[in-house]
Structure formats: C-alpha cells, structure tokens
Amino acid sequence: MEIKVVKNIREANEVIAAQNRAVFDQKGIYVINLMGGPGAGKTTLLERSIEHLKGKRRMAVIEGDIATCRDAERIAAYDIPAVQINTGGACHLDGNMVKRGLEDLDLEQIDLLIVENVGNLVCPAEFVIGEDAKVTIVSVTDGDDKPLKYPLIFQVSSILLLNKIDLLPYLDFDMDKFRAETLSINPHVSIVPISCKTGTGLDEWFQWLEEV
C-alpha cells in the first residue's frame, strides 16, 4: 500500500520535472542537481564554483533546506541570484518545489542553474527535478564504505566529488576500496578527489563545469 502511494508520488513528480525540463530547454539553461549528505560541503563547493565562473557563465542557485536561509544568504553574498526553498520537514527537493523556486528567478538571465538539494544521501536521488546532470559530493570523513550502503545516489550521479581530502592523513580511509566499490555501482562515473578548503582537485571540477 505504502509502496503504491510512493510510486504515485514519484510518477506525479516526473510529470512536473518534465515541465521544468521543457522550460530549461526553451531558455537554454543547464541545470545541475547537487546532492550529498549533511556537511559534505555542498555550499562551500558552490562558493568556490561561483568565484571561478564569475564573468564566464551567468549562474543562479536554488538552495534546498529543511529550515533556515543560511545557505542562500551565503550564496547571495557573491552577488548572484539565489532562491531559498525551505522544505519544512521534507527530506528532498521535488519537481514542484523547484518549479515554484523558478518563479523567483529571471530565467532569461541564466546559463547555469545549480540546485543544492537537502543534505541527505538517500531520498534526493529518487526525485528528478528536470536536471541535466546529478552531481554528488561526499566527504572522506564519512568513511570509505558509503557506496555500497547508499547505492542509488552513487548510481545516478554523472560526477562524484570526494571532498575534504586535506583530512586524509588523520583518517583510515581506503581510497582504492572507495574507488572500486563506487565503480562497481556506476562504471561511468568520474570520481574527483577535492578539498574545498585548500583548493586541491577543484581544477578538474571547474573544467567539467566549463564544458557542460
């Protein structure tokens, strides 16, 4: 019974996500659905990316959070359009929330829209929002055993950013195991080790961003 309800909710979501997709196509906007657990570094990655792309692409950001406007305030400080969606308890963004968020953006003035999802390694992976690509960021501090335990988000991602590698000397993190298990789930994903704090590895991410 519950499964059927969930299936209906997902199908209804796909209809709205397709409407978003049509809008993005019409306006020529590339859309990234940025996902990751709490504290993986999504907003800091956004800040680094905005600094890099300034003057190259016309960016905008939609911030999804259960509560608070802190992330949108951080982004707005960089003087680009930022919309905060508070899900009020819901554990992921869906097509309808993003659709409403779009009403607060001037879509004629945007080339690249990054949607930062709610901090959660599970539910966001199940709901499309009309995006071109899903990007997931995980942190080495969360351990090397995450890919097989949270397989869907690793499976649906085009690029996987492995953040906080500046902390590797203080952790027991098996990079070979992490890589092998990630690729066993998604053989085509690019795994990019980065540190948003030191800047290590960000060039490869920026290159990916510039090419989309």
Next chain:
Amino acid sequence: MEIKVVKNIREANEVIAAQNRAVFDQKGIYVINLMGGPGAGKTTLLERSIEHLKGKRRMAVIEGDIATCRDAERIAAYDIPAVQINTGGACHLDGNMVKRGLEDLDLEQIDLLIVENVGNLVCPAEFVIGEDAKVTIVSVTDGDDKPLKYPLIFQVSSILLLNKIDLLPYLDFDMDKFRAETLSINPHVSIVPISCKTGTGLDEWFQWLEEV
C-alpha cells in the same frame, strides 16, 4: 494531498510502534533508537558500547541499512545477537520493519536493544519504532551549523553525541555556537563530545547507558 498521505502513513506507524512498545514493556527491554547521518560513527559507537557493557547487560542490535549486511556482520563479530534490516531504498526504519526484526531475536534473553537507524539526519526522526529514547550522533566534520538546519532530530533526542572530536584541531568548528544552537532547539538535551577512535568522552556515554 501528499501531506495527507504522509500523515496517514505516520499514524499507521504509530499504531505498530505502540505494539512494539507493549512487547518491550512486557519483556523488560530498554530500547534505544540510534540515529545520525551517514558516516557519523553509529556502528563504531555500538562496537565501543558492546565492549563496555559485555557481561553487564544482555544486549542485542537491530541494524537498519538501505543495502548490505556489513553493519550486522561487524556487530555479530562481538558475539551478541544482531539482525540486519535492509530497507531496500527506504530512508528510515519504521515500526513495522522493527516488528519484523524482533521475530529473529529471543526477547527473553535481552535487557537492552539498540536499533541503529538508516544513516540520515532527516526522516528517521519522524518515525517512532516503540523506543524508550532516541540518541543522535553527529560528527564535528559535518560542521557546527547542523542543529538549526536539521532541527527535528536535535529536538527529539534525549542525548546528543558529538563524535570525531580528535579531528577538531584540523577543522573550523565553533563548539560554543554548536552548543548554543542545539540548546535553543532542545534545552534539555545532554551534549556529549566524544571520539570513538580515541575513547575520549565515552565514559559519560557509558554512564548514561548503564543508568537507563
């Protein structure tokens, strides 16, 4: 519409959780619902707790994961009863999953049952399973801004374990801010800084465990 469906699912869950609760009361079992994001250190905390309580309390563990039996295998190595529940995509344990897990345990032989929920700072907080107490573990590596962004899980917890404090020298983590924001949501919660790696702070947690 979606909200009403979710409300019905939660109410149905509460009925089953109350049935679990009646079983726990009858058998004299204290039940902890252990929650936290992916990689916060839930299973490592369990390992340290089992080592400490060995011979003092008759423990059992129910492990909730989207996929894999790795956590239950880790626990079973300590020679205590451990049941793995694979939610197959669901982002939290509910009363019914725990009820089915209980069928694989000899409830006459258990004083303390710890249920490790799916790694997620959002959804597990919304579903009771018949527990006596909710315990949440978060990691300093996830940042000091989590309480206000994920308020419900901080609000419903009896004790909050702040793990990985051995990494504090390498992080920008404002302990005063974290404490103040946590207490603004839940003035009665005990905040216990720990390191499952070095053992720092675990005595306070063990004392809490021994007193329940």
